[in-house]
Amino acid sequence: MAILVCGGAGYIGSHTVRQLIEAGEEVIIADNLSTGHRAAINPAVKFYECDIRDKAALKKIFAENQIEAVFHFAAYIEAGESVRLPLKFFNNNVYGMQILLEAMTECGVDKIIFSSSAAVYGEPERVPIDELDKTEPTNPYGESKLIMEKMIRWVNAAQGVRYVSLRYFNASGASEDGSIGEDHHPETHLIPLILQVPLGKRDHITIFGTDYPTPDGTCIRDYIHVVDLADAHICALNYLRGGGKSDAFNLGTGHGFSVKEIIDAAEKVIGRKIKKEFGIRRAGDPARLIASGEKARKVLKWTPHFDDVEKIIATAWNWHNLHPNGYEEA
16 A cells, blocks of 8 residues: 655655655655655655646546555645735645545545644744644635645545644754755745855845844744654554544644744854844744644654754755755756
């Protein structure tokens, strides 16, 4: 039996494919390459270039392969863009989930591991955020992820598709050998943006807001290494295989780092100063976002291994240093 990874050419998807292979799993990738990269696809894996909104293509994959479970990473993720183009996000994310679930139920595939987001919570009432906290997204991206979670839950109740939804914050880092990593166009994530400065890709990094109610006045976020996220998806698969009940889990370290702390850590890793400038707050940026991962640790038996932010940044620096233009060089 094989695992179908939708979005397996993307950042988290490609790292999860690698972890699945190392765990001895048979893996199949489906990706339309709209944001993923052909060079990130493991050559040992069967690849279908298709869109999850194409039911005929999905059913062809299910007909040609014995699929045990689906890992779903094939969603648009840029929150700012979702505010400008909400229908683009609802079409790809929500309608895409509908078609995927229809194909799964029609073909008898009954397990899905869904890459959700802590964006489903919106502005947190407390930190670290608990799975039982209210879900009130503040942008269409978060809303689409919450709708997708609800869709799976209702299909679970009606047709028995079992699921794990994994809600996480700031995926970061890269494979330790530097062969796969983060390459978004445009890039919006803090760590790669910081590293673009010493690489000569940008003149400086802008810190948006220095007057937040945090120790140094800058926003605090929870950073989780992409390999730890990949491992959590495999833990979720084994949990469902063992008869675990469908549920949602946060993936977080339980502590966060401010923007200034991340820049300081990056300077230590690369051994030089990084030019920074200060700007005003961006609308909708909460002061502190930290997700508790205790439930995932206890129930899924998930153990993150990258608990040092400098080590996380070091893996990202290795990737970006080796691939300053991302996968374009591959």
